[in-house]
Amino acid sequence: MILFNGSTAARIRTFGATVILVMAVSAGAAGAASASTAEFVRGLWPEAQARGVSRQAFEASFAGYNPIPQVMELTKSQPEFTQTVKQYLDKRVTDAQAQKGRAMRQEWAQTLGGAESRYGVQAEIVLAIWGMETNFGGFMGGKNTIYALATLAQNGYRAAFFRDELLNALRIVSDGHVRPENMVGSWAGAMGHTQFMPSSFMRYAVDYNGDGRKDIWNSVPDALGSTANYLKSFGWRPGETWGYEVRLPAGFDVQAAQRLGKATLEQWRQLGVARVNGRAFPRPTDVGRLYMPAGATGPAFLLLPNFDVIKRYNNSDSYALAVGHLADRILGSGSFATPWPAGDYALTKAQRAELQTLLNRAGFSVGTADGVIGPKTRAAVVSYQQARGLSADGYVSGLLLERLKR
Known part of the structure; x- marks a missing residue:
């Protein structure tokens, strides 16, 4: 999900949560809340107007608006992240997901092929992000984006950030890309098939199918094209992979490798690091960093520049590894060659x-x-x-x- 392009991104997404909120509100308190809401909406109009939002779109977007209590509850109830990378991958990269990705690749072959030609991003990477974000459109969040963002801004939760996202969302409606009631997404405002925040939509969304609208909610071509354009904009290197699973030689000096940081694949080869399939690195001058998500006894990877581009979507090594691995599985690759340490668990x-x-x-x-x-x-x-x-x-x-x- 495109959020902050920072580590906060991975923590601000919660889907399918059920929150039961019991409220005893007096008539006077309800009146005060209504007045506060009306004041918030009135105060927002001058900024929206300055952004080019039409009065008609503004009123349509706020028709029936009341703050959503569940949204504010979710800001307080985000669980501590206590999964190992293996557990994270096992939930997201499965045979069923890979099979569904292959079916989607066949169904949307023309769109994916065209997007790859136009933006240089391999179809499998775009499919993997689609699968990771919404299970290939199976669940896009279900919240009215205007209402959710307004709730966050009105209640002062990261008020400047979410107020700006709300104004961007209003502009998207005003520009005619989507009707306000059809603008749905997560409680934090990430929208559509591949979960763009409104600000990312404004910068990177494309009208791939040429119908005059950038509709990432109802047009799969627009959503996939927009995702490919996003990755291209952050420096995706066409025809290159995200990284390689590698084997480390006996007695490998992990501390020295960590001090080395990034090095060419040829330098890593000279240190005894080799691909698990025994093949040579196709571009020895590529620069990579060593990643051992379970320590020295688990799988190891050399991560290439495209891995960091994936992280611009969600700044998490676990997320980017899952995207890369799901893309490989869609292509027909199997599980990682090196087993994960048995019995390991993440610490609270x-x-x-x-x-x-x-x-x-x-x-x-x-x-x-x-x-x-x-x-x-x-x-x-x-x-x-x-x-x-x-x-x-x-x-x-x-x-x-x-x-x-x-």
């Missing part, structure tokens, strides 16, 4: 604090056990691993906590 904040406490007790100082994993904690983990003859990857995990408990 309380468990991270427990891990820090145990490291302190063992003589590997992390300072205050606050549950925040920073450089000092990772350095303590590396020292612990070196002292115990383990691979010094600095990876904080459930398996490490269990070892410390012994």
Whole structure:
């Protein structure tokens, strides 16, 4: 979902939540709330008018508007992210999703082929984003976007950001791309088949089918073309992949690799890093970084520039890896060659604090056990691993906590 182009993006999406809100509101309070809503809408009009929004579109967009209590509840109830990368992938990249992606590739072959020719983005990547965002259009959020954004802005939740998104949404309606009642999306305002925020729509949405409207809600060609245009705009490299699963040689110095950061694939090859399928890297001068989402004992990847372009959609390594892997699965590839560590689990904040406490007790100082994993904690983990003859990857995990408990 295109939100902030930052790490907040991945945390601000919640679909299918059920919130039961019991309210006892007096008649006087209800009147005050109505007055406040009316005042908010009146105060918004001068800004909307300055943005080129017509009065007709403005009134149509706010017809019947009242703040949505569930939207504000969802801002307070976002769960702590406690999934390993494997768990994240297992829920999103399945045989069924890959099969559905292949069916969609066949159904929309002409659109996808044309978009690839025009924007240079491989069809499978666009399909994978579509699948990740809304299950290929199966669920686009269901909230009235104008009402949801107005609720957030009126209640002061990231008020400047959501007020701006609301004004962009009003302009989209005014420009005739969609009727306000058909502008649906997530509670945070991400819209349509591939979940554009209104500001991203204004910059990157395209009228791919040429009917005069950029309709990412009802026109699959417009949604897929817009997604390809978005990726192109952030520097997608045509004909190149997102990365490679690789094998690390015995005794590989993880710390040295982390200090190296980005290097050419030829430099990585000279360090003994090789593709799991045994083939050579097709472009040795490409620059990549090493990514070990489960530490040194799990799958490892060299990530290429296109991986970072995917992250402009959602600034999460887990998300971008899922998109890349689903795209590969749509192409017919199998699961990753290297197994994930058995029994691993993600740590809650309380468990991270427990891990820090145990490291302190063992003589590997992390300072205050606050549950925040920073450089000092990772350095303590590396020292612990070196002292115990383990691979010094600095990876904080459930398996490490269990070892410390012994």
